[in-house]
Amino acid sequence: MLKALRRIVQKVNATKDTGEALSIVVRLVKENTSADACSIFIVDPERGDYVLAATEGLNPELIFKARIKYGEGLVGLVGERGEPINLDCAIEHPNFHIISDSGEEKFSAFLGVPLTHSRELMGVLTVQQENPAYFDESEESFLITLCAQLSGIIAHAQVMGTLWKSESALSTTIHEVTYSGLPSSPGVGIGTAVAVFPLTDIDAVPDRVAENISEEEKLLDHAIVETIKEISRLKEMMGNSLPDEELGLFEAYLHMLDSQSFITKIKNSIHSGMWAQGALKNVITQYVTSFESMDDSYLSERAADVRDLGQRILFHLQAQEKKTVHYPEQTILIGEEVTPSMLAEVPEDRLVGVVSLKGSSNSHVAIIARAMGIPIVMGVTGMPISKCDQCQIIIDGYFGQVFVNPSATVTEEFERLASEEKQLDSELEELRDLPAETLDGYVTSLFVNTGLMSDVGRSLSVGAEGVGLHRTEVPFMARDRFPTEEEQRVIYRQLLKAFAPRSVMMRTLDVGGDKPLPYFPIEEKNPFLGWRGIRITLDHPDIFLVQFRAMLRANQGFENLQVMLPMISTIAEVEEARRLFVQAYEELCDEGLQVTMPLFGVMIEVPSAVYLSREIAKRVDFVSIGSNDLTQYILAVDRSNVRVARLYDPLHPAVLHAMKYVVSNVHLEGKRVSLCGELSSDPVATPILIAMGFDALSLSATHLPRIKWVIRTFTMSKARKLLDEVLAMDDPVEIRGHLELALEEAGLGGLIRAGR
Ligand code: PEP
Ligand code: MG
Secondary structure: OHHHHHHHHHHHHHOOOHHHHHHHHHHHHHHHOOOOEEEEEEEEOOOOEEEEEEEEOOOHHHOOOOEEEOOOHHHHHHHHHOOOEEEOOHHHOOOOOOOOOOOHHHOOEEEEEEEEEOOEEEEEEEEEEOOOOOOOHHHHHHHHHHHHHHHHHHHHHHHHOOOOOOOOOOOOOOOOEEEEOEEEEOOEEEEEEEEEOOOOOHHHOOOOEOOOHHHHHHHHHHHHHHHHHHHHHHHHHHOOOOOHHHHHHHHHHHHHHHOHHHHHHHHHHHHOOEOHHHHHHHHHHHHHHHHHOOOOHHHHHHHHHHHHHHHHHHHHHHHHHHHHOOOOOOEEEEEOOOOHHHHHHOOHHHEEEEEEOOOOOOOHHHHHHHHHOOOEEEOOOOOOHHHHOOOEEEEEOOOOEEEEOOOHHHHHHHHHHHHHHHHHHHHHHHHOOOOOEOOOOOEOEEEEEEOOOHHHHHHHHOOOOOEEEEEOHHHHHOOOOOOOHHHHHHHHHHHHHHHOOOOEEEEOOOOEOOEOEOOEOOOOOOHHHOOOOHHHHHHOHHHHHHHHHHHHHHOOOOOOEEEEEOOOOOHHHHHHHHHHHHHHHHHHHHOOOOOOOOEEEEEEOOHHHHHOHHHHHHHOOEEEEOHHHHHHHHHOOOOOOHHHHHHOOOOOHHHHHHHHHHHHHHHHOOOEEEEOOHHHHOOOOHHHHHHHOOOEEEEOHHHHHHHHHHHHHOOHHHHHHHHHHHHOOOOHHHHHHHHHHHHHHOOOHHHOOOOO
């Protein structure tokens, strides 16, 4: 059985067409068990039912036609219970429901196993046999194991829109479908979806309607000519170094590019209304599938060559298309995994929302979108990206909902809510020059988090009192090598100048984890527990010293620099970093420069630093809690892994207790403590954060006015009472609910949901 299982999974993984993969599964299951029929029913979220997606033993004409309502029949029961049902005589079961014309009346025994991915039902696999006997235990466990692996593939196919391609992708449109994900940046976004996908991944290309058929045809012709040139060049270059057999591959490529049937197939697809990239993908997939199904191993391996050729043509298509991508006035980017660079491609005034299937609210793309004030929903399940391309979309960033082609009533309602939001934001502008002071006179400083120079203007316009976290890694990421001391000095000086005399807390380089540098690759099994942050820079004093020198030089004449260290987990790291810092300072003094020693601080992001916080506070001038990482490490939840995103919650009582403990330890040493993680931007948390005694909160500029509004609406005594109440609770969901209620009661409900 194990061998059969491996064989099935291997075959399925090698097949790119999911419909084909499911057919292989049902065939092989039937061959390897006592079943006379095996079928797969897939959940169709748009229609709210199951559809027969593959069968071996039932009437094959019913594939993608036979449908079963949720809760109907034995398939519905398996889905509802979420567990296998094994019957010797299905017809006697009260839920038995025959699918007409399926030919299943001859079967007696039935075993149905749910296909579940991340707690979500993807479908049901069934086996049936004529013999009225239960399927034995080993068969049942074989199918459970198979389904566990298969469900991930089906989930992926749903997302890529490849599952339904047997139905014409262009003729099916989605109507009023709602998808859910993780609320990752508040606000309402209404606009047109633009699907983004990794360049040159041919499987990820969405089916998109051609705007201009003859234009698409021209693009294809040009791409084919460019590919022919590229391959001829390669052939010539390698002519002397490769044996004839290998050179034959280039000949085969050129032959295919010259083949009228190949080109005509792509053009036919374009003429039916598909854009060139989608047409290419579909034809390449057909070729790959037919090669893969060949029994001759030499021929079946040619599938990889066809795919490679497809990638090359795609590259040339995309090179032309890139210049012509049209972003509508109100663009909502949707993608399997939206990255910060995809975000950067859209003109800022056109981007009104982002939907990403992968990632969570703490992925960097979410942090950037929040800083820009763009609503974002991450970790959305089941949304077929390619089918939603160009659709009308509404995003509710408060509740993590995405409405595709919503009805007029829903659209009107959200338009009303969006205009109320705008109104609220303009009213909050009046708070710009007022202090973040509670009704009973307690003042907290509000700083901003920055990374790009474009953050600066926004920060000053909302009345930020300084920078509480400057992520210096951004210019390191945007280059193809480490920036020089002088390049860094210029960047830091611009920032210090813009904010002077307000203070700027610059964090030393914090790369690794989910922030790789393209020119400094780090391959690790556990990057978040590996070489990141201070660990890298202490191992590379050359990088560290250059950065310190650049900071100190940039500060000349302004004297508003403060420096802080990320990812500290031991006292030795603090001392070593300070030693290097003093070394850089002394070097500059020896060189005759007039530099001053700035304040020196540490970020508390790791549980060991929580317990050492008093010792750390003795050695530094200030402390700042990085709640994004602190939550990840206290709860042992990868901050960007969507599978465990439900468990990631900075309002978890363990995180709250840890933060309170750090604040009181730092205050015992008479030092200041701030919070610079994303929790600072969450209005629900504001009352308890001020009650803990944080001297400052540092957050994205977009959220600053709203947080100031919360502070100015509460009294410290009410905030302290709330803190006591939540610290007595043990469930983060209960804590959030309690705090939301407090905001509603204070008349601040407009901060936690759309509308006033
Ligand atoms: C944090 O971890 O809370 C933090 C502010 O740092 P970053 O999000 O850049 O890791
Ligand atoms: Mg961090």
